[in-house]
Amino acid sequence: MNSKAPRFLHLQLHLLVALFASTAVFGHLLTLSAPALVMWRTFFAAIGAAVVAVFVFRQKLFPPARQLFGLIGVGAIVGVHWLCFFGAVKVANISICLAGMATISFFTAFTEPFFERRRVRPVEVLLGLVVVVGIVLIAGFEQGRLLGLGIALLGAFLAAVFPVLNRRLVHESRMDPMVMVCWEMVGATLICLLLVPVLPESGGYAGLIAWKGLDWLFVLWLALACTVFAHAFHIHLLRFLSAYTGNLAMNFEPVYGILLAAVLFGEHRALHPGFYVGAGSIVLVNLLHPWLVRRLAVGRGV
DSSP: OOTTOOTTHHHHHHHHHHHHHHHHHHHHHOOSOHHHHHHHHHHHHHHHHHHIIIIISOOOSOOOHHHHHHHHHHHHHHHHHHHHHHHHHHHSOHHHHHHHHTTHHHHHHHHHHHHHTOOOOHHHHHHHHHHHHHHHHHHHHOGGGHHHHHHHHHHHHHHTTHHHHHHHHHHHHOOOHHHHHHHHHHHHHHHHHHHTTTSTTSOGGGGGGOOOTTHHHHHHHHHIIIIIIHHHHHHHHTTTSOHHHHHHHGGGHHHHHHHHHHHHHOGGGGSOHHHHHHHHHHHHHHHHHHHHHHHHHHHTTO
16 A cells, blocks of 8 residues: 555545445436436536536646547446446346445456556455355345346456556556546446447437436436546545455445445345345455455565
8 A cells, every 4th residue: 555645545445435335226216227327427427527627626638649548448348337237236136236246356356467467366366256155155045136146247347447447547647537537437428328229128319318207316416426526536546555455345335235225125125144144255355355465464574
């Protein structure tokens, strides 16, 4: 970790995770299809981030072409990740979606070394495997929702890729986080517009305007609070944390989200006890990780 990291860094990280966990709740409340939800969320987020970057932070909105296309490419990955995320909520439920997303740490144990050209750390793989055991337990008891779990796993893999790429962009360019958010959301919007005609149950382009009730309010919350603020703050934290550490903390997202789903929608009544054994293994990983890292650092005399 960076020695100049701000105070209460891990507390800030977990408050951010709790905010991310609330996105599944709003995804459940929205009547829009997953593609329409993601398209509008990223569209409004791109506008919001651009306004903040230019008029609040007085930043130049257009980076060099190479960085611009890199941000749009990362944004496309983010867009497909969110399509998987909200698709899993619609196909299964909040709890299954968030449990599947908890495999991010396992995937990151391989994606981060690949992109950063370093060796795979056995301890990270071991902890990731514990998460996989938890997912196997969940899948074994929730067989009626395997499609939703599979979609969530694909989303988890993509979520293990874009923070690593973002971290490289942060350190290479020192670009303002809000400018990064703006162009990544442009990339996410574009990929959604391209995929809408081919995704099942999207309703085609007509489905993009099938608004009902409070959909507009929920979309704005997702765009401005859960995307513009949260995504930019996540990029800021990546200046001080490894992608693996950040994603491992994100494994608390299912815990926070499952608690919210239990309180708001009573989802816990439909889940087998084995589900909670699997979710408990995720919590165990998060408790073991900092302790093991400290022990290994002491053993190496760091």
